[in-house]
Amino acid sequence: MAPLAQAFARSDRPAFLPFLVAGYPTPEATVELALALQEAGADVLELGVPYSDPLADGPVIQTAAAAALARGMTVARVFALLEQMRRAGLTLPVVLLAYANTVLQKGEATFVERLRASGGDGLIVPDLPHEEAGMLRTAAAEAEVALVPLVAPTSRRRIARIVAAATGFVYAVSSLGVTGERDALHPDLCAFLADVRAASPVPVAVGFGLHRREQVRSLAPFADGVIVGSALVRLIMEREDDLASPVRRSDALAAVRRFVVDLLD
Secondary structure, eight states: OHHHHHHTOOSSSOEEEEEEETTSSOHHHHHHHHHHHHHHTOSOEEEEOOOSSOTTOOHHHHHHHHHHHHTTOOHHHHHHHHHHHHHHTOOSOEEEEOOHHHHHHHOHHHHHHHHHHTTOOEEEOTTSOGGGOHHHHHHHHHHTOEEEOEEOGGGGGGHHHHHTTOOSOEEEEOSSSSSOOOSSOOTTHHHHHHHHHHHOSSOEEEESSOOSHHHHHHHTTTOSEEEEOHHHHHHHHHTHHHHHOTTTHHHHHHHHHHHHHHHHO
């Protein structure tokens, strides 16, 4: 778990955790995007396994996941993509986001062992309830893979129970509903984050809806990390044609780097 602990150890700002859909817009572009994010200042990479029924994801990430699946992305190819990222020079901790059916189909132990062997550091399973995650927690611990739980505002009475077994970090969901950019955050979000932090033995990262510099700044005193997904995937979607072109790809990657720098400035 050391790489994840180190990623949250910075004192100048919360750790930045960008989200990419594995294989979108292409596997090659995903590798280059990961490296561009690393260069721009990302601290942890969250890599989503494309899934046909992503219950926690909003329309932007759903569209990207559907495109990746249509272009042949599979779980095995996600692991191969992670290996390719490591060979290309990605040193950031990588946390995979995968839905429960994807993990259970492979078998908990097989999945986390393969994840670790591919260079992964952690796993998020957004639709697996805490009470049903015992076998996966055991398998992840044996494979030395952090199992990151999610807590939401609706989890207030269960926060201590959920985070007690957390490893790596806790993913605090900023609002109800699915992922997607939001201009206004929940008025009780800071109090919720304070409760999560007080109970958690590991750092707390907040996600869902974040896309502006002001939001990152306002949450800095209350969270150890910020997660940005839909806004980044939308930017990639807007530059998809450029990313597919060897001639224009550098401009698209530069736009992604600027997005990160502006967000964290």
